[in-house]
Amino acid sequence: xxxFIVRRLIQLIPVLLGVTIIVFSLMHLTPGNPAQIIAGxxxxxxxxxxxxxxxGLNDPIPVQYFHxxxxxxxxxxxxxxxxxxxxxxxxxxxxxxTLELAVYSTIFSIFLGLIxxxxxxxxxxxIADVGIMxxxxxxxxxxxxxxxxxxxxxxxxQLGWLPPTGxxxxxxxxxxxxTLGTMGAAVIAxxxxxxxxxxxxxxxxxxxxxxxxxxxxxxxxxxxxxxxIPVVTVIGLQFGSLLAGAVLTETVFAINGMGKLMxxxxxxxxxxxxxxxxxxxxxxxxxxxxIVDISYKFxxxxxxxx
Amino acid sequence: xxxxxxxxxxxxATKKDRPWKRSLKDFYKKLVKNKSALIGGYLIIILIIIAxxxxxxxxxxxxxxxYAIKLEEPSADHWFGTDHHxxxxxxxxxxxxxxxxxxxxxxxxxxxxxxxxxxIVSGYYGGKIDAVIMRFMDILLAFxxxxxxxxxxxxxxxxxxxxxxxxxxFAIPTFARIVxxxxxxxxxLEYIDAMKALGASDLRIISxxxxxxxxxxxxxxxxxxxxxxxxxxxxxxxxGMGEQPPSPELGALLSDGRDFMWDAGHIALFPGxxxxxxxLAFNVFxxxxxxxxxxxxxxx
Numbered sequence: 001x002x003x004f005i006v007r008r009l010i011q012l013i014p015v016l017l018g019v020t021i022i023v024f025s026l027m028h029l030t031p032g033n034p035a036q037i038i039a040g041x042x043x044x045x046x047x048x049x050x051x052x053x054x055x056g057l058n059d060p061i062p063v064q065y066f067h068x069x070x071x072x073x074x075x076x077x078x079x080x081x082x083x084x085x086x087x088x089x090x091x092x093x094x095x096x097x098t099l100e101l102a103v104y105s106t107i108f109s110i111f112l113g114l115i116x117x118x119x120x121x122x123x124x125x126x127i128a129d130v131g132i133m134x135x136x137x138x139x140x141x142x143x144x145x146x147x148x149x150x151x152x153x154x155x156x157x158q159l160g161w162l163p164p165t166g167x168x169x170x171x172x173x174x175x176x177x178x179t180l181g182t183m184g185a186a187v188i189a190x191x192x193x194x195x196x197x198x199x200x201x202x203x204x205x206x207x208x209x210x211x212x213x214x215x216x217x218x219x220x221x222x223x224x225x226x227x228x229i230p231v232v233t234v235i236g237l238q239f240g241s242l243l244a245g246a247v248l249t250e251t252v253f254a255i256n257g258m259g260k261l262m263x264x265x266x267x268x269x270x271x272x273x274x275x276x277x278x279x280x281x282x283x284x285x286x287x288x289x290x291i292v293d294i295s296y297k298f299x300x301x302x303x304x305x306x
Numbered sequence: 307x308x309x310x311x312x313x314x315x316x317x318x319a320t321k322k323d324r325p326w327k328r329s330l331k332d333f334y335k336k337l338v339k340n341k342s343a344l345i346g347g348y349l350i351i352i353l354i355i356i357a358x359x360x361x362x363x364x365x366x367x368x369x370x371x372x373y374a375i376k377l378e379e380p381s382a383d384h385w386f387g388t389d390h391h392x393x394x395x396x397x398x399x400x401x402x403x404x405x406x407x408x409x410x411x412x413x414x415x416x417x418x419x420x421x422x423x424x425x426i427v428s429g430y431y432g433g434k435i436d437a438v439i440m441r442f443m444d445i446l447l448a449f450x451x452x453x454x455x456x457x458x459x460x461x462x463x464x465x466x467x468x469x470x471x472x473x474x475x476f477a478i479p480t481f482a483r484i485v486x487x488x489x490x491x492x493x494x495l496e497y498i499d500a501m502k503a504l505g506a507s508d509l510r511i512i513s514x515x516x517x518x519x520x521x522x523x524x525x526x527x528x529x530x531x532x533x534x535x536x537x538x539x540x541x542x543x544x545x546g547m548g549e550q551p552p553s554p555e556l557g558a559l560l561s562d563g564r565d566f567m568w569d570a571g572h573i574a575l576f577p578g579x580x581x582x583x584x585x586l587a588f589n590v591f592x593x594x595x596x597x598x599x600x601x602x603x604x605x606x
Contacts, residue, residue: 018445023457030461141586143537145544146560146578153571240450247452248541252564263545266460278457282448 077276098257109184117192139186148179236292329518343594349587402554413473421481429489529592
């Protein structure tokens with residue numbers, strides 16, 4: 001097990017380096033001179049040269065990349081071109097908001113998705129099954145930003161039950177989490193259903209039934225454990241798309257998270273902030289996938305030992 | 307595709323059947339057997355017809371403002387109501403349907419062509435080329451969902467063609483992975499070895515024998531990816547990173563809807579429903595097709 005983790009960690013190195021190279025090149029493919037953008041259109045030549053020297057923009061590209069990488073490892077992403085604040089200082093509070101949103105939404109989608117998927121599988125072809133799968137299909141096909149707008153319209157504007165915007169209070173959390181988590185719930189429900197159906201048709205389940213175990217014991221103690229293994233992989237992937245999907249949800253509900261910050265700063269051409277946000281989301285996603293891989297292996301092993 | 311199934315198809319095939327034709331025939335036979343693939347397919351055809359013919363049948367101008375009738379609720383004159391410039395939303399949705407579907411199709415076609423070539427090269431030649439290509443695909447896959455497209459748009463100008471490129475790049479790794487897997491499975495079949503022994507060139511083997519055999523998973527993936535591309539494209543327009551006003555792209559229409567939600571809830575409703583319908587159609591089609599082509603399902 002330890003060896004496996006070490007091997008996976010070593011495999012991450014080229015991927016992480018690749019991610020940093022891509023994010024680094026984003027800045028350098030940007031049309032226009034960064035120093036000019038920082039100093040403004042009418043800045044004198046000397047100011048621009050000064051900024052160029054300060055940022056090391058005249059160094060050879062590999063040297064610049066090396067500095068970027070060194071700083072990024074220390075969580076130093078430079079200063080914002082718009083607010084002149086250190087990027088890490090601007091990002092830190094927003095990162096936690098986005099992480100909270102993604103984590104709550106993941107919990108919501110796992111909870112809803114598992115229950116729906118299990119009901120569907122246990123009562124295959126019943127009205128409940130058909131209904132759940134139909135709802136899941138719609139959940140999968142809805143653009144989440146539109147769903148968010150519709151929820152806001154019903155629950156905030158017409159019924160006045162929940163606040164339409166913001167983040168922090170329990171009431172403010174409900175709508176964004178439903179908005180962001182629904183698609184994940186649909187994916188997990190479908191995966192759980194098909195995985196459960198696969199497991200239920202296996203011999204050892206027939207044996208368990210033949211032994212005279214109660215159906216509930218067969219389903220929850222024998223079938224579910226094995227059926228959940230493929231679901232774990234989907235959950236990891238879902239978490240990644242939730243982090244990225246937060247960009248839209250945060251925009252809809254005017255939540256001051258990293259996603260909304262990213263959109264605002266793309267429009268304001270504030271690249272250090274955009275660069276850092278993209279890098280952070282990608283790196284978090286890479287590590288979440290690592291955790292999923294490890295837990296997958298772990299789950300499989302336990303079942304083998306049983 | 308699983309090898310057993312391919313062997314069966316090969317036995318069934320007669321001498322005069324060309325691999326291409328055989329592959330498409332086989333594909334069609336399985337397609338019509340699956341109900342949900344058929345429903346999805348019909349829905350897609352209807353949507354395409356509306357998108358192409360619709361703009362010629364609408365009598366109103368999608369871009370011309372008329373402030374006398376702004377923010378009107380849906381009525382017999384204006385089925386989906388009017389927006390903040392008094393433009394007929396139904397007309398705008400019909401025009402936007404084409405734009406949104408066009409972006410989804412083009413991005414998927416571009417991305418799948420690149421992904422298929424990369425995947426075949428990777429799977430067919432193997433070795434170091436394969437290792438390098440697949441590491442690079444892993445790197446692209448490290449950017450989840452809309453993130454890669456956003457990052458690309460941030461350095462390019464927000465425009466229709468850039469949205470297409472951004473989504474196409476995001477499509478490449480998913481296609482490359484699937485195609486690589488299928489190529490690996492096909493490459494080791496005996497008859498491919500026989501072709502090689504007879505002196506057939508790599509290009510001939512790939513184009514005449516490998517590609518037709520891996521066509522089905524590519525079509526399934528393409529259908530599911532179009533659904534994804536449509537959501538991503540409309541999401542980018544919604545954020546102001548894609549189609550710019552006054553374009554009636556469906557995501558851009560939703561963005562108007564958000565700004566006027568307090569006064570006119572209907573603006574956001576219909577464009578979103580139409581996006582959902584497009585995505586639903588491709589999801590149902592892709593799902594049905596996957597089930598139909600899955601050998602495990604055929605046994606049941």
